[in-house]
Amino acid sequence: MNKKENFLKGFIKENPLFVLLLGTCPALAITTSLENALGMGVAFIFVLVMSNTIISLINSFKKLKELIQPVRIAVYIVIIASLVTIVEMLMQAYLPDLYNSLGVFISLITVNCIVLGRAEAYASSNTVGDSVIDGISMGLGYTLALIIISIVRELLGNGTITIWGDLQLNLQGVFDFLHITTISFFTSSAGAFMVLGIVLAIMQAIKNGKEEKAKEAEKAKKEVK
Amino acid sequence: MKNNLITGLVLSVFALICGLMLSVVNMFTAPIIEERTEEKINNSIMEVCEIYRENKDTYTIDKESITHDEVDSVYLIKNENGEKVEVIYIISAKGYASTIQMMVSVTKDHKIEKSVVISSAETKGNIKTHDFNMEGKDSLEDFDKLAGSTISSKAVRKCFYTALDLSYEDLK
Numbered sequence: 001m002n003k004k005e006n007f008l009k010g011f012i013k014e015n016p017l018f019v020l021l022l023g024t025c026p027a028l029a030i031t032t033s034l035e036n037a038l039g040m041g042v043a044f045i046f047v048l049v050m051s052n053t054i055i056s057l058i059n060s061f062k063k064l065k066e067l068i069q070p071v072r073i074a075v076y077i078v079i080i081a082s083l084v085t086i087v088e089m090l091m092q093a094y095l096p097d098l099y100n101s102l103g104v105f106i107s108l109i110t111v112n113c114i115v116l117g118r119a120e121a122y123a124s125s126n127t128v129g130d131s132v133i134d135g136i137s138m139g140l141g142y143t144l145a146l147i148i149i150s151i152v153r154e155l156l157g158n159g160t161i162t163i164w165g166d167l168q169l170n171l172q173g174v175f176d177f178l179h180i181t182t183i184s185f186f187t188s189s190a191g192a193f194m195v196l197g198i199v200l201a202i203m204q205a206i207k208n209g210k211e212e213k214a215k216e217a218e219k220a221k222k223e224v225k
Numbered sequence: 226m227k228n229n230l231i232t233g234l235v236l237s238v239f240a241l242i243c244g245l246m247l248s249v250v251n252m253f254t255a256p257i258i259e260e261r262t263e264e265k266i267n268n269s270i271m272e273v274c275e276i277y278r279e280n281k282d283t284y285t286i287d288k289e290s291i292t293h294d295e296v297d298s299v300y301l302i303k304n305e306n307g308e309k310v311e312v313i314y315i316i317s318a319k320g321y322a323s324t325i326q327m328m329v330s331v332t333k334d335h336k337i338e339k340s341v342v343i344s345s346a347e348t349k350g351n352i353k354t355h356d357f358n359m360e361g362k363d364s365l366e367d368f369d370k371l372a373g374s375t376i377s378s379k380a381v382r383k384c385f386y387t388a389l390d391l392s393y394e395d396l397k
Contacts, residue, residue, distance in 0.1 A: 067235050070228075075239050082243035086250050093254040096261055100344055103323055 006133050010141030017145035017196075018203050022113040026105040027146055028192040033162045037150035039098040040105065041143025043087045047109050048142075049135035051080050052123040056131035059124045076119045077110070084110045097165070114138060145199075152195050157186035265343060266315070266328075270300065273330040273339040274313060277302050284310070291395060295387045297326065299395060311338065312395045314388045318380035320345060325352065325380045329388035333396055336363045337385060345377075352377050359385050 001009075016022045030036045055076060059065045068075050088106050091099040099106070109115065118138055123131040154161055159172040159182040175182060185191045270286065271278050277286055289299040295316060302311040313330045325345045330338040339360055342353045351371075357378075358369035365386060370378035 067231065068239075070232050071236050074236055078236070078239050078243050082247055085247055089247075089250050089254040089258075093257040093261070 003130075003133060006130060007137045010134075010137030010139070011144060012141075012203075014138075015141045015145055016114045016138055017142055018200060020114075022117060023142060024196070026108055026112070027142075027149060028189060028196065030102055030105050031146055031150040031153055031192060031195075032157075032187050033101075033154050034147065034150045035098065035162045035164055036101055037143070037146035038164065039091075039095065040102055041139070041146055043091065043102075043106060044109060044112075044115075044142055045136065045139030046087055047080065047083045048115055048118060048139045049132060050083050051076070051115055051119055052131040052135035053128060054079055055119045056123040056126060056128045060128060072124070073116075073120070076116060080115050080119070081110045114142060148199060149192065149195050152199075153186045153191060156183055157191065158182055158184075266298075269328045269341050269343055270313060272341050273328050274302060274311060275338065276311060286313075289395075293387075293391055296391065299391075301395070309333070309396050312392050314384075314391065315343065316384040316387050318383045318387075320352075320380040321374065321376040325377065325384070327381065327384040329384060331388050331392040331396070334363070335389060335392050335396070336361055337389065340385070342381075352381065357381060357385070363389065365389075 010016065012019075014020060017024065017027055026040065030040050058068065058075075084107060087109070088099070091102075091106060118134060122134050126134070151161060155171065159170070159175050161169040161171065163169065172182075183191075186195065274286075277284050283305055285303050287301050287303065289301050291299045293299070296314050297317055298315040300313040300315075301309050302313070304310050310333055311330055313328060315326065315328050317324050317326045319325075323345055326343040327340055328343055329340045332338050337359045340357070345352050352374065355371045356369065357371075358367050359365075365382060368382055368385065370382070
């Protein structure tokens with residue numbers, strides 16, 4: 001896999017949320033507004049890139065790799081938990097509103113399967129450069145997924161899109177013009193499940209369509225031969 | 226045995242490095258967090274206590290060392306003769322999605338003067354702006370719960386109940 005493929009894989013092909021279905025709990029809980037999704041995304045990217053970098057760096061030293069081998073998961077957790085605590089402290093100090101809004105889900109990044117999964121499956125056996133790219137790719141892919149879900153939920157549930165702080169697009173007028181009302185169901189957990197399900201179904205349909213086209217093309221090739 | 230010791234030592238070294246890293250970050254962020262919290266509490270006190278807001282020179286506000294299990298902090302407003310005229314409580318109660326922290330001021334005649342939600346991450350309804358119809362009331366009879374947020378409303382109700390109940394003891 002070259003660097004470009006490594007970078008692009010997290011967006012669609014191996015998207016952590018839409019394809020691997022990892023990190024669904026915070027994704028469903030915090031996607032009530034775009035602002036939350038962006039805040040969570042930034043925190044997540046920081047933790048993922050930093051943990052991938054540190055873990056890959058540790059494993060690049062043969063002797064150190066052997067030493068931590070029996071307790072590697074514990075070491076990874078200590079590193080990830082420390083990074084998450086740093087994010088939490090910085091957020092509480094500089095972005096208190098976002099900190100209150102995301103609540104316990106910032107701390108829960110520690111036990112997010114994506115972070116530990118990338119550390120064990122990728123960073124521990126690849127170079128530092130590749131691990132950084134993998135972290136950015138997976139982090140951006142997860143953030144993109146959060147953004148998609150949050151836009152749909154906030155728009156249909158509240159008729160608004162909160163970009164950051166007071167910067168908010170109020171589309172209530174459009175709803176009034178179309179004589180439709182917002183559906184608060186979408187701001188609830190059940191609404192989150194429904195949006196995720198619909199997005200997954202759309203992605204699967206596109207994938208199936210592509211596979212079918214590829215099969216047909218192959219069949220046509222064989223017939224020509 | 227030797228391998229186990231080495232493994233334990235390696236883990237301890239990593240924990241120590243991470244601990245050091247955290248203390249450095251904490252050194253920078255702790256004063257900012259403390260300052261913000263203090264500022265937020267001062268603003269809330271100004272909001273809930275009219276007597277003090279209007280007559281800062283005549284009245285004094287003291288953070289009391291009174292401890293109640295249900296209360297985070299107690300502030301007593303005293304006049305120039307040192308008589309207690311009002312009490313302000315910071316109370317926390319478990320809501321639906323988060324812990325709701327409220328500041329409630331109670332006058333000498335045991336009536337709620339005003340209340341403000343200091344922190345809450347509740348997702349349903351706007352708990353921070355809803356009028357619970359408790360201003361000037363000495364009981365919970367007219368408490369107006371927030372529609373669709375039963376658990377959050379129960380937490381707010383509990384805060385008001387605690388404030389009214391404890392004021393009899395603290396404003397003696």
